[in-house]
Amino acid sequence: MADEVTADERERLVERIITAEQDERRRLALFLHDGPVQSLAGIALMLDAAVQSIDEGKPEVARGIMASALERHRETIRSLRDLSFNIEPVVLRDQGFGAAVDELASQLGLEHKVRIEVDVARAESLGEKEQVGLYQIVRESLNQAVRRGPPSKISVRVHDTPEGEIETVVSDNGTGERRTAALAAIGERASTLNGRFSVEQGADGGTAIHVVLPAYSGNP
Numbered sequence: 001m002a003d004e005v006t007a008d009e010r011e012r013l014v015e016r017i018i019t020a021e022q023d024e025r026r027r028l029a030l031f032l033h034d035g036p037v038q039s040l041a042g043i044a045l046m047l048d049a050a051v052q053s054i055d056e057g058k059p060e061v062a063r064g065i066m067a068s069a070l071e072r073h074r075e076t077i078r079s080l081r082d083l084s085f086n087i088e089p090v091v092l093r094d095q096g097f098g099a100a101v102d103e104l105a106s107q108l109g110l111e112h113k114v115r116i117e118v119d120v121a122r123a124e125s126l127g128e129k130e131q132v133g134l135y136q137i138v139r140e141s142l143n144q145a146v147r148r149g150p151p152s153k154i155s156v157r158v159h160d161t162p163e164g165e166i167e168t169v170v171s172d173n174g175t176g177e178r179r180t181a182a183l184a185a186i187g188e189r190a191s192t193l194n195g196r197f198s199v200e201q202g203a204d205g206g207t208a209i210h211v212v213l214p215a216y217s218g219n220p
Helices: 002-055 059-087 090-095 097-112 121-125 128-148 180-192
Strands: 115-119 153-160 166-172 196-201 207-213
Touching (some): 090 097, 090 128, 097 121, 128 153
Parallel strands (some): 115 153
Antiparallel strands (some): 196 207
8 A cells, every 4th residue: 555655646747747848848948039039020020121221222210220130139048048047047057056146146136136145065965967956946935026026135055954855035125925826836846856845934024945855965
């Protein structure tokens, strides 16, 4: 009976992983279609108009069109660079989890004028899959926190529990989270790592998101 339960749990986990991957692919496809693809199509039309202006002997008009096309091109590059960083930043692979979260916190902190405290050294011992999954959870939790308020303070901490598990807590002092769909998305990501997910009010008000990974996810 124990083996049957284990098999059922394994099957459910595989289904959750597949569903999460499908949702992520849909999200990326929608972003690319509505963002960079549309932008590149617009740039092509602008360049066609610039060529036509040159053929008509209107170099100043062509120069203005090309300047606008160049600015849109730069914006498209920035959006694709941000997408690449959000999926899996190079710094996560090259320098580790702590450096990746520090960089993410620095970017969000400057952009939204929020103080973000980071203490995630414990996560460095996690496996590669766990680090990537946990990074995505932290990223989504931080993005949700700044969208809710934004708060003036956010903290990201990873530590051992008394039971030997590995807990990540992202807490803020902003408006409490009431969007169940937003929280469910984080919960699904946690489940793909075989982790537990919960939400409660933070010590400074706001929201505290907890993700607990099994002890076998990393070595003390």
